[in-house]
Amino acid sequence: MDIDFKNKVVIVTGASSRIGAEVAKLFARYEAKLVLVGRNEEERLKTVAEDCTVDGLLPLCILLDLTHPGSCETVINKTIELHGKIDVLINGAGKLKMASIFDQSIETFDEIIAINLRVPYYLCQLAVPYLKKTKGNIVNIAASLSHRHISxxxxxxxxxxxxxxxxxxxxxxxxxxxxxxxSINPGCTKTNLLLNMNVEPQNLEAAYKNISKHFPTRLPIEASEVAKLICIIASDLFPDINGSNIGIDGASSAL
Known part of the structure; x- marks a missing residue:
């Protein structure tokens, strides 16, 4: 059976990030009808959309902060208004900020909980009535190293x-x-997370090299490889893969 998303409606949040962008481009190659959601990255989202043209049509692009009240509803409502259905939801939006039990405020905790947990939970809730009709599926993006205790x-x-x-x-x-x-659980992957943590672009390669030296392959995971796994899981190839947390990390989580 081949992977085929023709006429299927796929929502990708975090579509202006590296994993989200690679996922979107791969779904477009399989002729999905895409809804791309990004936050405060209009030019980046526009560039991704141009790479995802199917039959001369650009994807629906929704630029908003998913943590703002009403934003999740906007994504679902605009998708239904345009396409009338939802087949796949990819919860790729997320953020990494350093935080510790010794922090003197709760603000970072609330910020990360809001985008990394509340948003995908709520989008799933909102999408379920439509996914029931299409017998669709959801892929969440977690992290393979989340069970390692890193300060x-x-x-x-x-x-x-x-x-x-x-x-x-x-x-x-x-x-x-x-x-x-x-859920797909990537290891250390080349994404925008380090940029969002104010690592200078010219220092990215050195940062990834320093992080990766602690892992078996000594190399970061490529976002395109993670995207391929996401598309496979979201396809109809393996209908009994359900409730699974699938790692792609070069055995890093086994250490």
Missing amino acids: GFLTYNITKNAIQLFTEQAAVEATGEGIRIN
């Missing part, structure tokens, strides 16, 4: 562990409706 990653790891648990529990609840829910 400064407290809040981030809490959210990514929670996404994995949410995936398992929600899949059990939704499977009776023909909906599959899985």
Whole structure:
């Protein structure tokens, strides 16, 4: 069976990020009808959209902050207004900020919980009535290293562990409706996370090299490889992969 998303409606959040962008481009290659969601990155999202043209038509682009009230509803409502259905939801939006139990404020905790956990949870809730009709599926993006105890990653790891648990529990609840829910758990991947942590572009390669030296392959994961796995899981190739947390990290989590 070949991967085929022709006439299927796919929502990708975090579409202006590297993993999100690679996922979007791959879905476009399989002729999906895309809805691309990004935050405050109009030019980057526009560039991704231009690479995702199908039959001369650009994807629907929605530029907003998903943590703002009403934003998740806007994504679902605009998708239904244009396409009338939802087949796949890719929850790729996320953020990494250093946080510790020794922090003197709760603001970073609230910020990371909001985008990394509350947003995918709520989008899943809103999408489920439409996914019931299409027998569609959801792919959440977690992190394979979230079970390793790394100083400064407290809040981030809490959210990514929670996404994995949410995936398992929600899949059990939704499977009776023909909906599959899985998570992909990448290891250290070349994304925009370090840029968003104010690492200068000219220092990115050195930063990735320094991080990766602690892992078996000594190389970061390519976003395009993660995208391929996401597309495979979201396709109809393996209808019994459900409630799974699937790692792609070069055995890093095994250390």
